[in-house]
Amino acid sequence: MIYHVVPLAEWNADPARPYAPASLTTDGFVHCSPDEATTLAVVNAFYRDAPRPLVALLLDEDRLTARCVREAPEPVPPPGVAAGTLFPHVFGPLDREAVQRVLEVRWDDGGRATGLC
Template identity: 25%
Template sequence: MNTIYCLVPKGYWEQWEGREHYLPRDYEQEGFIHATKGDDLLGKVADRVYAEYEGELFVLVVDEDKSASPIKYEQAKDGLLYPHIYGPLNHDAIVDVKSMLRTNGNWGIGESIR
């Protein structure tokens, strides 16, 4: 399985859980869904984007091969390549949903919530 990750606050995810597909809040503005690849990069991105976030944070575990929308790896300002999903994320591509845990100020991937 070719796995990528999408971070999402718990409350926002609950609005999309029963729907056919998922779109993040900033999709209209960005034009794609941000994703990461690998546990280390996931933690770094979560620490940067959700540094001040106090709520529950989830990570969608996505099988790239099941995505109905195209995925392009594009270089970001930090010089790294990130997967961007250009279109809605179909729910059957989301193979798991896990909690994110903050330990000593750093986010890390937790247990499955499904």
């Protein structure tokens, strides 16, 4: 299982189609994380000002039709992520059938992501 973070409104915008975030066009792949702890570190580094509610899609890699490759972050991993951590990059839209759960990001009073529920 891998994780992808997205504002709930964006995820719900076109439920009849596979989900294709802007990064698929700009970076050539969909950014994902390998586990919950890494996902929370990514949220705290890059998504603190994203529209809320913010959710993490829990994806079954085996149900994705697009190729998924684990790669090193460029230039370095976000704070709180160990060096050497590889990030799943999906080279095509996310099949909605691959989504096993949609988990909401929980926040503390200081605006930091603390968990998924």
